[in-house]
Amino acid sequence: MVTYLFENTKMKIALYDATGKKSGDITLNKTLFEAKINPDLMHRAVVMRLANKRNPIAHVQTRGEVSMTTKKAFRQKGTGNARRGALSTTLLRGGAASHGPRNTRNFSKAMPKKERRAALYSALSAQAKDKNIFALEKFAGKTPKTADFVELLSKLPEAKKYLFVIPEKNEVFEKSARNLPNVRVILASYTNPYDLLWADKVCFLKEALTKLEDVFISKK
Numbered sequence: 001m002v003t004y005l006f007e008n009t010k011m012k013i014a015l016y017d018a019t020g021k022k023s024g025d026i027t028l029n030k031t032l033f034e035a036k037i038n039p040d041l042m043h044r045a046v047v048m049r050l051a052n053k054r055n056p057i058a059h060v061q062t063r064g065e066v067s068m069t070t071k072k073a074f075r076q077k078g079t080g081n082a083r084r085g086a087l088s089t090t091l092l093r094g095g096a097a098s099h100g101p102r103n104t105r106n107f108s109k110a111m112p113k114k115e116r117r118a119a120l121y122s123a124l125s126a127q128a129k130d131k132n133i134f135a136l137e138k139f140a141g142k143t144p145k146t147a148d149f150v151e152l153l154s155k156l157p158e159a160k161k162y163l164f165v166i167p168e169k170n171e172v173f174e175k176s177a178r179n180l181p182n183v184r185v186i187l188a189s190y191t192n193p194y195d196l197l198w199a200d201k202v203c204f205l206k207e208a209l210t211k212l213e214d215v216f217i218s219k220k
Contacts, residue, residue, distance in 0.1 A: 020155025060100030144175035
């Protein structure tokens, strides 16, 4: 297992305004963005996400489900063949399948809450350590328009895949970005290791950072 520790310095990220110009810096929360990076927990969280997302569609029929005649195939003696039973046997073409996939199989996985939380902190800290996180004050679009969003992306740090984290539902923002295959938009309360590690650059709207602290940091 590989773990990393940050130095005792405050980590800051660049803050961009609605036009894409850098307007300053924001200090990141130490609990969220300066945690130990645990690759094993992050891997398990990603596997859990993919397993829970899996929709089993492969399905074969058992002998009890195959629609097959029960008529005796040939007479008992005199043919030189072995005594044949039901035609639904797995040995014959058109019969049932043995040990095949079933669409009732459950692939779901689970992780304890503390481990899920630690995996999230690890993913956030890993992206912060690699300087892949920045913030945006707000989105200036009034109506959904992909062209406006593409223009904003051209002024932000360059990346192949972007993840935008917004504080609450924003129809204009989400519709402006949804036609771009290299862009994902998620709510701060739904921040997860899978989406974080998928992205080359992670952009938090300014209010989303506060929302992230409210949701994922215990008040105890």
